[in-house]
Structure formats: C-alpha cells, structure tokens
Amino acid sequence: MSDTPPAPAPAAPASERAPVPRGAGLFRLLELETIKLARRRTFWAGFGLLGVFAVLVLVGFHYAEFGGLARTLRRMGASADFKPYVNGLLYTGWATWLGYYLLIPLYVSVVFGFQIAGEAREGTLRTMLVRPVWRGQVLAAKFLSGYLYVLVLVVFFYLFCLALGYPFLGSGKPGLVAFGKTFFNDPSHFPWIIPEAKAIQRMALGCILGSLALAPLASLALLLSTLVETPVAAIITAFSAYMMSTLLGEVEFFVKLRPYLFTTYTTFWKGVFYPELDWREMGRSAGYCGLYTAAFLAAAWAAFRWRDVRG
C-alpha cells in the first residue's frame, strides 16, 4: 500500500468543456414520467383488472333476471318496460358506473400514491433530484403523467365495455335507458330513453368528466405521497379517505357534513346518464372539484418543496 497521496489533477480549462446544459423542462419531464409509468407492471395491471371486471359485469348482465325488476318498477309507476333496452349501451353505462365506485378510485390512489413515495422508497427520487431539475416541474410532470394514465385507463374501459357489450348483449332496442336518480325523481316517465347517437356522445362526455372528477382524489393521493416515506401508506390513506368520505356522504344522519366532503362533488359526471344534462349543477360540482384539487396540489407542492429526501 502506498502512503503517498496522489498528485491532484490539473484543472481542466473551462473552454475544453461542453457548454453548461439546461435541465429538462416540464414537457420533457412529462415525456420521461410517461415513459416510466408505461414501463411499470402496475400500468398494465390496471388494464387487466378493469378488463376482468368488465367481463364479470357482462356475465352478471347475461344471467340477470330483468323481468322481475321490470315488473316491480311497473307496479311502482314506471310507464313502460325497460327490458328491451338491455343492450350494449346499458351494460357499458352500468359497468363504468360501478367501476367508478371502487376500482378506478383504487387505481388512482395506487398510481398517484406511488408517484413520490414510491420513487423515494426505491431511491430513484434522490438520483433524479441530484440532476438539475426543478422540484415544482417534477411534481407537475408526475401529476400530469398520472392523469394521462387515468384518462387512457378510463377510455380503455369504456371502449372495452362497448366492444364486449354489443356482440354479447346485442343492440336490442336502440337507445340508452337513462338511469341514476331518474326513476325516483319521476317514476311515471321511466324509462327515459336517450337516443343511441346521443348516448354515444354522452359516453364520450362521461369519459372526460369522469376523469376530471377523479382530480381531487388524485391530488390528495399525490399530497400524501409527498408526506410519507412508503407508497403503501400513501395509497391506503388516500383510498381510505375516499371511502370514508363516500360512506359518510351516503348516511342520512350526516347530511350536514356533506357540503364539506370532497366526494359530494366528484359524482357530477354521472349527470351524463340523466335524461337531461344539468350543466349548471355539473359546472358547480366541477368547480368545487377544481377547488379541492388546487388546494391539495398547493399543499403537495409546499410539502415536496421542503421535503428532505432521506430515502
């Protein structure tokens, strides 16, 4: 072993080096985050899970005894039988309606809960943050890439349901039975039928509005992801908060709490399945969703900006 310390290297003239590069901007980061997300198994697992769910709902539809339900509704005042309208459109509407209750929010919690805490856990967050990138842009890129994923997932779910529903359930009588609150609001007009062409437009609108309605949950999961060290903690907490808010909102005793629960406003997209679109009400709820999202994102930015990256 030599005890002689090595001679220091001669200083390299600045002129011999390449010009100082600028760090990646938001769009480049968004592209990189999207590539990373698309290469993870979690990405494809979401499609797989929703695909399986769609098939299960289809099997349920195929074997469902709608006759009994139709007779009950008639007794309760429905003006006509809805059974001829059990078709691919109704199946798609119901499957997506059900998917938005549990599976899609669960996936939103997983994707956004992982975004920061997951990378911190894997150690890649520190590798990323020693590069000349701005933390605000990293957070924005992670939010937007996650959102892009959610949008693709929702579009896939709608298209997959339509592709399954039409061949297996047929088109029946063309048109979509408006569902949701319609029967209880006005039983004598049940079933309201939305013409087929309009129903397809409504579904496309449902895709967009349904995705927007997930923004408060997505931003809450991202906020939690900046606060905790493990992704599982962020995912479970975000999803629990969603479930808690949903359940409390359903219980009549807690009616006074409803205006403060974020899930009160995240169901506005379901208005696309009502007979007439109530743009005013949908716009109001969307506005509240925007406020919750902005508040959660601002908190996430503050937390991420000051976060000590120790993992």
Added chain:
Amino acid sequence: MAAELVLRTEKLAKRYGRIQAVDGVSLEVQRGDIFGFLGPNGAGKTTTIRMIVGLIRPTAGRVELLGRPMPAARRTALARVGAIVETPAFYGFLSGRANLELFAAMSGGAPRARVDRVLEVVGLQGRDRDLAGTYSYGMRQRLGIAQALLPDPVLILLDEPSLGLDPRGMKEMRDLILDLNRVHGITVCLSSHLLAEVQQVCNRIAILDHGKLLYQGEVGRLLSRTESFRVRAEPAEQARHAVAGFPDVAGVRGENGVLVVDLPADRVPELNARLVAGGVRVFEISPVQASLEEVFLQLTGPAAADASAHPSSLKTCAS
C-alpha cells in the same frame, strides 16, 4: 494564487429533533482534489453530502457549489456536478443504457456518443442493454458513476463508492477514481469509512465525527503531525538516560534498539544538542509516521470523544 474552490460549506448544520446530525461543518474542496470525507458510521457524512446537493435543507449554514449558492442556484450548479448519494438507485425495469438516457434527459440531454463514452469509462459496454434490475452491486455502482459522469462534470461526489464491493471491485473502483481525476481532470469528493482507500487515493481529507469536523487538510500533513520521534544513538543506555531526564519528554520506549520518544516537535533541536553535549553520538532523529488508521482512531476514539468537549485540544487544521 489561491486555489479555485469547487465546493465550500460554511458552518453547515442539520438538526433532526433533538439529534444534531451535522454541527457547524466548514469544508473547502479545491479544483483538482481527490477529497476524502472520512468518519465512522453515523458521523454525518451522508447528511452533509445530501445538504451539499440540495436533497436536504440545512438547519443553518451555507453551501456553495461551483461558486453558486445552494439550493438557490441548484439548477445551474448541479448541471456540472455528478453525484451518487448512498447506494446508486435505478429503474430495474429499464436497461442500464435506458436509465442513463433517462437521467441524461433530465440534465438537458446527452448525445449517444456521450452515453457510449461513459459506459466505456466505467467498463459496462456489452451489459448496457441488460435490465438494471439484473445488475450486481458492483455493476450498479459503476452505472452510478456513469450516471454521474454524463453531464461532463467538473466535480463528482461519491458517497461510500466502495461499500459492498469485493476486494477486486474495490481495487477497480480506486483505479477508476484515480483515472477520473488524473486523466479526465475531474475533482472527486468521496465519503468513506475505509481508511486504506482514502489513504491510497485522496490528497486532502476531512474527518468528521458526531457531526463535527475534527480535521481538514492534506493527508501527508495529518500523518506527520506526530509528536513521537525515533532516536538512534550510541551508546544506547547513555542516550536513554539523557532522553529520560530531558524536560517535556512524555515517554520513552525502546523498539529494536531504537528509542521512540514522545516529545513536542519544537523541542527536538534542543534534545539533539543535549545528547551531543553529553557525548552521545546521534545517528538519526526522525518523526514516527503514523498510519491514517492510527490518526483516525486517535481523533475519533473514546479519548477524542472526551476531548471534543474541549475543542482546543483537537488540532483542527484548516488547509
């Protein structure tokens, strides 16, 4: 002309609740250095490095990286700095090359030739298309260095680069660090608790313990700060008596017919004069060169812990 500083910290401190992880550390790394950052586990090395690169916010103090304040100017400063903090972490589902391209893109992009070049420097050609998740620990360390080299850095910070490597891997890592410094002109700042590694590759070091800086300066200067001297003289017994009776001598012991005398360095000429005047023939008086391990243990051992309550007794030496 004063050496150009590529890294400077001033009274850097970090507190976690009641724990003072780093306590007033002032470092200076000059361009061209291979700077060793030594300390036992838990001394605060990694926390200091994290503060330097902006991963952690200091409780107090300042950091200047390439003359720019951190974290205010982190984007400009980090554009010319490569770093590995703790174990290099990569996306296991991407190939080594794809990982490099991804991190290069975050730094503003690097041409394909640059990626090829850094893979060649770290010796990972031929394995670059394999998934990073299949890499051995040593390969991940190499990929980490490749990633750090991508932005054509002026300075690279390596946190425990040899940790977990086998002896061959450690030797290769040392050679690589020397090569980066001598051939590529990159200033290297590495943290380690492997004293032999630091002694072999570093020209300047800082020693940290319990979050406090105990020494900063040249390795050679630290090792020669000994206060023990080897005295070879005849007649031996007469020399021993003369030395033992000399004021300020803290201890005398014989090793292989040679006396080892503990004495302040500025008293050596007078001891020599006393021996000669007493008729002793003096053949040699030379400082006993301590190993870095001995000095390190002396500085960070239990005695040093007691002494840290009285900082003046620790000879912190600014270069």
